Amino acid sequence: MSESTLHSMHEKRRRTEALIQAHRPALLKIARRLCGTSGMDPEDLVQETLERALVHFERLEDKGVEAREAWLGATLTNRFLDHCRRRKTEARAQQTLGAVQEQETSLEGAAREAWERVPDAAFQEAINRLDEKHRSAYVLHAQGHKYQAISRQLGVPMGTVATWLYQARGRLKQLLTPLVSGEGKEQEAGWQ
Incomplete structure (x- = not known):
């Protein structure tokens, strides 16, 4: 690797860390309020948001501080809502699955008894x-x-x-x- 490539990589890493350092405390504060007693870990929510920010790092870096904060806040909120929807869907699916399994078990038991x-x-x-x-x-x-x-x-x-x-x-x-x-x-x- 050339020295200029190494320098470029180190510079990008420094800028990335600076972005994370600058926005992580505010994101964690929002995440704690959102998660409340939901059982979701605010740290995980912030981590997911920052991972998404790294994917879009160049675009975010070109934005102003306010626009960057708005994007990060919206991304964090959307990740939280995605988790809530997934949990709700999983809970409904569990209830449905439980009911179907109970019905199948009772029907299977009755059928088995009849065949026996x-x-x-x-x-x-x-x-x-x-x-x-x-x-x-x-x-x-x-x-x-x-x-x-x-x-x-x-x-x-x-x-x-x-x-x-x-x-x-x-x-x-x-x-x-x-x-x-x-x-x-x-x-x-x-x-x-």
């Missing part, structure tokens, strides 16, 4: 009613075999195994839903 009441004999009968390929893949998977092992044993690609298992589950759900929903009392009697 399907008699073993009816479940086995439904498995027996599957096509041979679907039944073979489903039984092997239920026994704990991984897709790759099922693929080798049945002599088909793993993608085919995945498709057959998906189709088997769909068919089982179709066959057993009347029992779960209470519509199939007469079918249940025929399966036992």
Whole structure:
């Protein structure tokens, strides 16, 4: 690096530090008033503002002191408002997410309870009613075999195994839903 480049870098660093030294106390005072009891750290808010000022350093340096102070004050306020909006949005999202999770959990629990009441004999009968390929893949998977092992044993690609298992589950759900929903009392009697 040439001496003039080094001198230029040192000069810019000196001017940057001077800008920060001159405006930091006033920004911190504003930030403390804005943050109050919000839980936000005024120091962080000032730091973000000064980081943004460094990005626009040349433009700020060309402005007068009052214009520079106005820009820094507006930037600090906008950063504060951005944080407030983000917190508000996150809080609403948390409430919504909590409600959705509670609903899903209660629905999932109710559905699981209903499926657990399907008699073993009816479940086995439904498995027996599957096509041979679907039944073979489903039984092997239920026994704990991984897709790759099922693929080798049945002599088909793993993608085919995945498709057959998906189709088997769909068919089982179709066959057993009347029992779960209470519509199939007469079918249940025929399966036992």
